[in-house]
Amino acid sequence: MATSLKPVDVAIIGLGAAGGVAVLPLARAGLKVAGLEAGTWMDPHRDFHADEVYNNVRRLVSSSPKAQQECPTVRATSSQQARSAGVHPMMNAIGGTSIHYWAQSWRLKPWDFHTRSESIRRYGPSSIPAGTTLEDWPLTYDELEPYYDIIEQEVGVSGKAGNIQGRIDPAGNVFEGPRQREYPMPPLRGAGFTDRMMETARKMGWKPFRPPAAINSQPYRGRAACVFHGYCSAGGCHVGAKNSTATTTIPDAVRTKNLTIFDKAHVTRIITDSNGRVTGVNYIRNRQEYFQPAKIVLVAGYTYENSRLLLLSKSKAYPNGLSNNHGQVGRHYFGHWSSNVSALLPYDINVWYGLPAQGVTVDEWADDTFDHAGLGFIGGASLHVYTERHPIEAAAMNTYGRAPVFGSAWKKFVHDNAGRVASTYLQTNTLPYETSYLDLDPEVRDPLGDPVCRITAGGVRENEQRALQHAQNKMEEWFRAAGAIEVTKPPNNGPGISTHAYGGTRMGDNPDTNVVDRWGFSHEAPNLGVLGASVMGSSGARNPTLTLQALAWRTAEHLVKNWKSLAG
Amino acid sequence: MIDRMNSRDVSRRALIQSAAFVPLAALVSSAQQTSPAALTPAQMKTLVAFIDRLIPRDELGPGAVEAGAQIYIDRVLAGPNAGEKDSFIQGLEAVDAYAKRVHGAAIAELSAEKRDQLLAELAGGSTPESQFFNRARRLTLEGMFGDPYYGGNKDFAGWDLIRYPGPRPAVAAEDQGLNVDVKPYRVSAYGVKYGH
Ligand SMILES: Cc1cc2nc3c(=O)[nH]c(=O)nc-3n(C[C@H](O)[C@H](O)[C@H](O)COP(=O)(O)OP(=O)(O)OC[C@H]3O[C@@H](n4cnc5c(N)ncnc54)[C@H](O)[C@@H]3O)c2cc1C
Ligand code: SF4
Numbered sequence: 001m002a003t004s005l006k007p008v009d010v011a012i013i014g015l016g017a018a019g020g021v022a023v024l025p026l027a028r029a030g031l032k033v034a035g036l037e038a039g040t041w042m043d044p045h046r047d048f049h050a051d052e053v054y055n056n057v058r059r060l061v062s063s064s065p066k067a068q069q070e071c072p073t074v075r076a077t078s079s080q081q082a083r084s085a086g087v088h089p090m091m092n093a094i095g096g097t098s099i100h101y102w103a104q105s106w107r108l109k110p111w112d113f114h115t116r117s118e119s120i121r122r123y124g125p126s127s128i129p130a131g132t133t134l135e136d137w138p139l140t141y142d143e144l145e146p147y148y149d150i151i152e153q154e155v156g157v158s159g160k161a162g163n164i165q166g167r168i169d170p171a172g173n174v175f176e177g178p179r180q181r182e183y184p185m186p187p188l189r190g191a192g193f194t195d196r197m198m199e200t201a202r203k204m205g206w207k208p209f210r211p212p213a214a215i216n217s218q219p220y221r222g223r224a225a226c227v228f229h230g231y232c233s234a235g236g237c238h239v240g241a242k243n244s245t246a247t248t249t250i251p252d253a254v255r256t257k258n259l260t261i262f263d264k265a266h267v268t269r270i271i272t273d274s275n276g277r278v279t280g281v282n283y284i285r286n287r288q289e290y291f292q293p294a295k296i297v298l299v300a301g302y303t304y305e306n307s308r309l310l311l312l313s314k315s316k317a318y319p320n321g322l323s324n325n326h327g328q329v330g331r332h333y334f335g336h337w338s339s340n341v342s343a344l345l346p347y348d349i350n351v352w353y354g355l356p357a358q359g360v361t362v363d364e365w366a367d368d369t370f371d372h373a374g375l376g377f378i379g380g381a382s383l384h385v386y387t388e389r390h391p392i393e394a395a396a397m398n399t400y401g402r403a404p405v406f407g408s409a410w411k412k413f414v415h416d417n418a419g420r421v422a423s424t425y426l427q428t429n430t431l432p433y434e435t436s437y438l439d440l441d442p443e444v445r446d447p448l449g450d451p452v453c454r455i456t457a458g459g460v461r462e463n464e465q466r467a468l469q470h471a472q473n474k475m476e477e478w479f480r481a482a483g484a485i486e487v488t489k490p491p492n493n494g495p496g497i498s499t500h501a502y503g504g505t506r507m508g509d510n511p512d513t514n515v516v517d518r519w520g521f522s523h524e525a526p527n528l529g530v531l532g533a534s535v536m537g538s539s540g541a542r543n544p545t546l547t548l549q550a551l552a553w554r555t556a557e558h559l560v561k562n563w564k565s566l567a568g
Numbered sequence: 569m570i571d572r573m574n575s576r577d578v579s580r581r582a583l584i585q586s587a588a589f590v591p592l593a594a595l596v597s598s599a600q601q602t603s604p605a606a607l608t609p610a611q612m613k614t615l616v617a618f619i620d621r622l623i624p625r626d627e628l629g630p631g632a633v634e635a636g637a638q639i640y641i642d643r644v645l646a647g648p649n650a651g652e653k654d655s656f657i658q659g660l661e662a663v664d665a666y667a668k669r670v671h672g673a674a675i676a677e678l679s680a681e682k683r684d685q686l687l688a689e690l691a692g693g694s695t696p697e698s699q700f701f702n703r704a705r706r707l708t709l710e711g712m713f714g715d716p717y718y719g720g721n722k723d724f725a726g727w728d729l730i731r732y733p734g735p736r737p738a739v740a741a742e743d744q745g746l747n748v749d750v751k752p753y754r755v756s757a758y759g760v761k762y763g764h
Binding site: 049050051052053054057058189191192193195196227228229230231347348349350351352353354387391392394395396404405406407408410411412414415418419 | 621622623624626628648684687688691692705706709710712713714715717718726727729730731732733735736737738739741743744745746747748750757758
């Protein structure tokens, strides 16, 4: 029997990037919040190292027991047998994956909020890819703008505005939507190579800029500035310059004394009464089962866990899983299509240090920035060239058929070339499709005996494939213009398990096609909310976190403003 | 000039702020062992003969064996990679059997030229022997180019070879410039105890 605890106003499942920001407006408003987090506090001294073996080979910061033990299974299409994805890339900790993420902190474009209607308007109905379930978002960029602004300030984002209330500044991203004000910190500095790439792009007539990052370019609110030490990509920050929620909004919420954190608390079920209202959650801590009663439950366990928890939480009112009486939980799922086009330069590029958020981005070939007439796809991809390269990864470089892979000739080759390889990150505007979804795996179970999440990726997507290929060709042009002697464009088969996983609990006005309403609350269980990219119906051509954090803050604020009606 | 001074200033401040950079990881790691733990002396001898030609000693400096990559491999097979120990040893033995079959002697008995020939036969293939080549190569790279804390990369031979300037507490703007000679900083992330 589960031990019943003292009731709280709000129980949040997961204190990662999303749950970790939502706690702050709730706690500030005086609500009593229980933060139920499967992981625990990480210790920068003990856990974060400038060590490739520790971070990247053994993945000791980015892999953690709960995530690994319930690693989703993946298959391409519904006729196949799903197999374990192998590695779950997300984190269990207070701060969640924002502990070790790259901290690129993008706003989406106004176009992303109505891709469907805008594409039809500009290119006609046939421009909408066959099989997509894409809808316009139930809110506009302008409605989300104030929340983007709040997160940029509260979490701390470095960047350069390209559009302040319609005033265009070519030092920033001229293609971005209008912002109410400048970023709270200037952008991270460039490195020699990324500055050269910026110059090259300008000569090509493109409009490159230094992208925004939730990393302190200067001391911010008592936290240190980044020291560009080169071990950021799979590790936490040893000086506290990376603005995970564990160093920003969560401590701020704890200070209000209204947030109680229950660490190592693994939530197993969300409980409902016969009227279909949620009454709290069951969780396991040190092999003990507890029931935490709450007036409101917010699910924030990352996309795979969000759908899984709802599907596992069956009851009389919800025989197919919580909030799933319309059969929409798990639907409209997709992983972000992305690519690394890499290049060999004929000179030392010195990108050993730095971090993936340091670099230069080009937005010409993303979103609807260019005319797509006759191209056969909508959307595109952002191009981002960055720093941070580790020695094992560098020595393991492609030899491009220019040298054998062992012996003295190989030694000579890596001696000359290990410091001459550049990496990029291309992110595609990705859409949801009918054939891609999440459900419970019929065979594979976690150690508690619960089915793991099964990903059906859905197979080849002509639209995304063409959009990404188009961008890869642009990236190659850019590299060639900078003198690259080899350019590698990997094949585009689409993601399996993804660090940018969207959908499953999509947000929209129509309850027949969406799990949550425009505020992030369930269409079926009125006191259940969902936070994270699982509510997003399309990805945009950039990382999701700033957007999902802005949405999470907005959901929390909506809850505060409508407490009486929502909490009942 | 003003820019340069600023960035130096920033990095000095950052250095002070990150004075705790040399971490206490030694306390929590299990990587510290001395004697061979996963491989028998005979297996170790075979492995050494193999990786000695993978990354040989030459005018560009020490090879994998002088750098201690075999120590790294032995330790990981005994520790974090224990799950692959059996398949690794099977692969090693399969390659040794291949050497006897095709080249007439165990790897450890073959001349350097014969071993080079053997490696060339295995590189790029898809047989089980080639799969061992790939895995052994990967672990050798980890040992030679990873932090010396784990037993390989002795005297920072791997980092010198690829001209990696080394992890350091803080990196100034000029250390990220193009056409600059960044002075190598040869200290393990776990302190001066390691790497020699
Ligand atoms: C290597 C890497 C780099 C990335 N870089 C970027 C980037 O540069 N920019 C960007 O925007 N995004 C980036 N991302 C993506 C980003 O990390 C995610 O978008 C973000 O963390 C998602 O937030 P979340 O709160 O939904 O999930 P998480 O941050 O993963 O948090 C979920 C939390 O819920 C907890 N939890 C899960 N299930 C339960 C349960 N049953 N009971 C209790 N607690 C539970 C987990 O322990 C975890 O702490 C990156 C991701 C990775 C892996
Ligand atoms: S590169 Fe900067 S933000 Fe990243 S871990 Fe190092 S100091 Fe922290």
